[in-house]
Amino acid sequence: MPELRTPLLSVENLTIAFGGLVAVRDFSIAVAPGTIHALIGPNGAGKSTTFNCISRLYRPNAGRILFDGQDITRLPSSAMAGLGIARSFQNLELFNELTVYENILIGAHCHCGASLRDRLSARPPHLAAEIDRIIERTGLGAYRETKACNLDFGHQKLLELARALAIRPRLLLLDEPAAGLRNREIAILDGLLTDLARRDGLTILLVEHVMQLVMSISDRVTVLNFGTKIAEGTPQEVKSNPAVVEAYLGKETALHG
């Protein structure tokens, strides 16, 4: 039972407001190691804001963020990679003029080595095998030397994931990895994420609107609406929760449905 283990990531009573607008209110979540945990909710529910707090791009007004027992609430975002926290973005944040290989190499920035020979190496040899494997797993083999801006959207999404993997993360934060992907690509993503969690023991927290993916891969699902948590449980539990149905479909529809 993974739920009983100490959480790898726990967010406690997080509150963040922009001016008078409270985007997230008193939100807590515990992500158990080795599990896939989905954060869902209607648009504007505060999911990406929560992500930005965890990856230290926003400073929360109140609450704590613990990673592996360590309080990371006040750490700079440049410390995240070193801790083993990687993320992808809803709207892509790639290095557009760099090739696929170089993008992944920047992801491995912390592992490039500090010796003079490693520093002066365009492609550090000790990372070659690892990067090759990441490229192969994410299906980017045909595009190694393609500039990121010349990839189609689906492959750009996969490149963000590949770059995040190069960080050698223990926790992977994925903001809508399946948005804009075709069914075939979603199937690849489904297999890859499951594989990463089950085989490599990665912990994944994802925000996602594609329910087919969420229901298929998640161990647990947390539902956010208007900045507060309205439900949490296994995919089956959440699916049949009346509050969730109401949040997604509206009250009247819920009564008839």
Next chain:
Amino acid sequence: MDKDLILLFLQQGIVSGMVVGSVYALLALSIVMIFKTSEVPNFAQGEIFMAAGYCALFLLVFQATPVWLAVPLTLVVAFAGAALFRRVVLTQVSRASGSPVNLVIATLGLSYVLKGLVRRTGFGDTPRSFPALVSTDGVMIGQASITRLDVAIFLTALAVMAFLFCLFAYTKVGRAMRAVGMNPKAARLMGVDLQRIHMLVWGLSAVVSAIAALLISPKILMTAEMGGIVTMAFAAAIVGGFTSLPGAVVGGFVIGIAENLVGLFISSRAIVVAPFVAIMLVLIVRPQGLFGGRVAIKKV
């Protein structure tokens, strides 16, 4: 004008233009390097160039420091000064207000501070001449006549460009610099220390400007106003697209050659206009500059 004279002027204009253009290119590189990572046009670049020139002059002439020591010392001072300015002043300014305008004003402030400092020392009161480190004997290239010093200027500038290219293309820190220029938010999440990269870029940019000063100073009279040459470097950067390093190099040569051809064929009094005519022509034909990439189309 007969054909032989035209041919002679063309050769002389292009060769002299390449020499002075290589110095413009170095200054344009220092401007573009900072602009790409900090999004700030550094209006103090000319004064960094000038102050480095005076630092070398002070060491070589007034302290009689040997060349092998004076040159590295000048570069170290330039690096440290610029890195410190980025770390102490610009970090504070951007913390106080995110607006890039304030950063630009801060660079203007630096330019006045440096000019004031040079005047304060008294060295900037009268025009001074910088000792040539290479002989000024004549050399013929085709029919064009230049000096050994000119050849040394050109070759040194090329070597600096090659060094920069290798740094950006083949090293870990160069890769991180390029990543910061493209997407600072993502670079930070990959563990790149933005503060450190910014300091390194500013330091490196100042070193390149200092080299430009060491190269060109023997050919001009040094005054506290010599930083005005940076206008040509800005012109070169704009011609090249302002965000492209190869563009800055090509832009430098274009401006240098245009200046010399105009001086020879039209009038030496028309030289000051030449870079701006070049800018206008390039911007009419390619609004994004020669190497500026595609014009961004934003979805609304």
